[in-house]
Amino acid sequence: MTMTPITRTLFAALLGSSGALAGDIHTERVQFHKGANSATIEGRIQGDMTIDYVLGAKQGQSMNVSLSTDNGANYFNIIAPGKENEAMFVGASSGNQFEGPLPASGDYKVRVYLMRSAARRDEIANYRLEMIID
Secondary structure, three states, rough: OOOOOHHHHHHHHHHHOOOOOOOOOOEEOOOOOOOOOEEEEEEEOOOOOOEEEEEEOOOOOHHHHHHHHOOOOEEEEOOOOOOOOOOEHHHHHHOOOEEEOHHHHOEEEEEEEEEEEHHHOOEEEEEEEEEEEE
């Protein structure tokens, strides 16, 4: 069975909600459709589950990322190429919208997560993540 990126994400979310993979960072490569400059993902996380959406971009391109969610403790960070956990954008302090030029070429991670207090309560967040690169 071949899974699309969105199907894999939802499958990973379901596994994470059962506790089998809780605490792991799941990674999902984002593929834009041919000729498109954006992708939208609908997903769900629970507890301490984290998902990294990875997309390639070039230095100087503009990135726009927005997150709509039903949980006020659900945010995203953006991690630049070559960095592991050092975010160039932190949603918990800057909100659920980022727009700006990119400082380097390579793979960017858009890390979706719940704040620690919500994760400890095993809360659930249903979200819609839109990523645009111009």
